[in-house]
Amino acid sequence: MxxxxxxxxxxxxxxxxxxxxxxxxxxxxxxxxxxxxxxxxxxxxxxxxxxxxxxxxxxxxxxxxxxxxxxxxxxxxxxxxxxxAPIEPESVRHDLAVKIRGAAFDDPAALIGEVRRHRQAHTDRLEHYRAGEARDFPSSGADGPPDAERELQHAVLRGGIAYERMMIAWLDDVLATLARFEAGR
Amino acid sequence: MxxxxxxxxxxxxxxxxxxxxxxxxxxxxxxxxxxxxxxxxxxxxxxxxxxxxxxxxxxxxxxxxxxxxxxxxxxxxxxxxxxxAPIEPESVRHDLAVKIRGAAFDDPAALIGEVRRHRQAHTDRLEHYRAGEARDFPSSGADGPPDAERELQHAVLRGGIAYERMMIAWLDDVLATLARFEAGR
DNA sequence: TCTTGCTATGCAACGAGTTGCATAGCAAGC
DNA sequence: GCTTGCTATGCAACTCGTTGCATAGCAAGA
The missing domain is CATH 1.10.10.10 (Winged helix-like DNA-binding domain superfamily/Winged helix DNA-binding domain)
Incomplete structure (x- = not known):
């Protein structure tokens, strides 16, 4: 809730x-x-x-x-x-991961387009985040007293950026894995 | 669905x-x-x-x-x-991010314990994944024909590992941010 | 005038997910 | 004999989330 x-x-x-x-x-x-x-x-x-x-x-x-x-x-x-109150670490739900494992029983090559689409979506989001960061948090150094609200918002945004970067790298990994099947045939 | x-x-x-x-x-x-x-x-x-x-x-x-x-x-x-069929990139829901932004209006220091707990949970998961990887995917090199089911399972697992590593690094970032408030008082 | 489009709020129905509870077989230990 | 604990399946009630639809104010342009 x-x-x-x-x-x-x-x-x-x-x-x-x-x-x-x-x-x-x-x-x-x-x-x-x-x-x-x-x-x-x-x-x-x-x-x-x-x-x-x-x-x-x-x-x-x-x-x-x-x-x-x-x-x-x-x-x-x-x-x-x-x-x-303590909360439990959130449960993850990745449709794409289900698809990737499912593709083994269907057509792995058909997955390539879908993974590329997702990679593009994450690239777009990353750019969006970085633009927001440059706009809203231009000063990275110490300038005046620390503002908790601002600093914590920035920390959360950095989390979003880290997440998108991780996803892009992982999707590249998946694409490389899929390419190996193509080459192996 | x-x-x-x-x-x-x-x-x-x-x-x-x-x-x-x-x-x-x-x-x-x-x-x-x-x-x-x-x-x-x-x-x-x-x-x-x-x-x-x-x-x-x-x-x-x-x-x-x-x-x-x-x-x-x-x-x-x-x-x-x-x-x-194409699917949309999943929508994310991070309770902890809500807490982090909310802490600015309450007690940022009270967040430290909670963030540490989550960091520990992610560390445990990472270890669990890595143990599973060592057990189920011991050979990283080329040995025989590529097995799609196996390779794709491994790719998904690598995604889980990348996710946990990213989370741990980000939670360290959050802890460092919180520590700066403590030092600044 | 008529349509398009954005702001702004809301109902109703449905589907997905959670929680508490109930039943039952069987093993192991006190 | 009794309790504890794991395997195995399921109902009922509830909350949360999604989708489709409806209404209405107002501006801008064809």
């Missing part, structure tokens, strides 16, 4: 509407957590009725009004409790 | 009962896909009624009888169709 907590963190970083949260989940938060607008609206409604968040109607010009959510006391407490 | 396909792949590698599949999902398959015995039994029942798998009652000595499942023609066709 960490979607609740992901939303609370995002609202602490900056209050916003369900729609805006959905945008963020396509961008920065989405690097490590995905959610559709449906999920977000549902959770926001539940958290509102539980008193975890406050709502404020915000009239806008040139576009429909929105409801801006911000974290209330009980929501902060709930988040704090979760932050202090 | 890739659990279906993960089960089909596992049954192609070796027929077995729901219980045995659940064991495998705690081991090799579980490196990249998790499932409880409940899910597995439910899916097996559905696939049986759809004619994707065949069942065989196997009496055993010293333990309860089991139902051994193996892949039937339609199941193989369904798997093949899935293997040839």
């Amino acid at each position: 960490a979607l609740d907590h992901a939303i609370l963190v995002s609202l602490l970083e900056k209050p916003g509407s369900g729609y805006e949260l959905a945008r963020r989940f396509e961008r920065s938060i989405g690097y490590f957590w995905t959610a559709t607008h449906q999920q977000i609206y549902r959770v926001l409604k539940r958290m509102e009725s539980d008193g975890w968040v406050d709502v404020r109607d915000v009239p806008q010009q040139g576009r429909p009004d929105k409801k801006e959510y911000s974290v209330a006391g009980p929501g902060r407490d709930a988040l704090s409790a979760w932050l202090h | 890739a659990l279906d396909h993960a089960i089909l792949v596992s049954l192609l590698e070796k027929p077995g009962s729901g219980y045995e599949l659940a064991r495998r999902f705690e081991r090799s398959i579980g490196y990249f896909w998790t499932a409880t015995h409940q899910q597995i039994y439910r899916v097996l029942k559905r696939m049986e009624s759809d004619g994707w798998v065949d069942v065989r009652d196997v009496p055993q000595q010293g333990r309860p009888d089991k139902k051994e499942y193996s892949v039937a023609g339609p199941g193989r066709d369904a798997l093949s169709a899935w293997l040839h």
Whole structure:
């Protein structure tokens, strides 16, 4: 049930509407957590009725009004409790790995295109992350007091970058393995 | 709905009962896909009624009888169709990343223990993978004709190893970032 | 005016995944 | 005889996540 907590963190970083949260989940938060607008609206409604968040109607010009959510006391407490409780290392689910093992019983060569597509997607994401890093974290050295929020956001982004690099290298490894079959025939 | 396909792949590698599949999902398959015995039994029942798998009652000595499942023609066709269809790069969900960003609004220092725990879990997994690699893939050089099933299993395992190594390095990075806050106070 | 497109919120239905519980065979040890 | 523990299968209830659809405000351009 960490979607609740992901939303609370995002609202602490900056209050916003369900729609805006959905945008963020396509961008920065989405690097490590995905959610559709449906999920977000549902959770926001539940958290509102539980008193975890406050709502404020915000009239806008040139576009429909929105409801801006911000974290209330009980929501902060709930988040704090979760932050202090241990969680289990996440379970991984890689469709592509299933495909790779399955390809042995079908047509390994047919996998090459698919792996290349995934490699491209990860390359794109890596570039996207690196552009974001250059934009949002330009100074790598010591300049002023350490800002926890900023430093930790950067650390998470570095994790995303490391993940994409690892994936690209691994997919190259897979492609090399597949090429060996081609050569061996 | 890739659990279906993960089960089909596992049954192609070796027929077995729901219980045995659940064991495998705690081991090799579980490196990249998790499932409880409940899910597995439910899916097996559905696939049986759809004619994707065949069942065989196997009496055993010293333990309860089991139902051994193996892949039937339609199941193989369904798997093949899935293997040839493109899939989207998987969406990631990292609870720990949510915690790290959330810690900025709570107590960053309280995160250290949790990050260390996760680091340990990944170290353990890495060792487990490497032991499995040494056991199941002892020969790295060319010895005989390339065996697709074996080579692709090895490639997936190398992916798991690369993932754990990346995670350990990243968690060290996070710990170093947290240590800077401590030093900065 | 009409369509397209983005912002903004939401319902309903379904499918996937989790948790708690229940049953049963058999072995081993107290 | 009783408990503990592993093998083996399964139901029921619930929560989480996905998909399709619906509504509505407003801007811009054909």
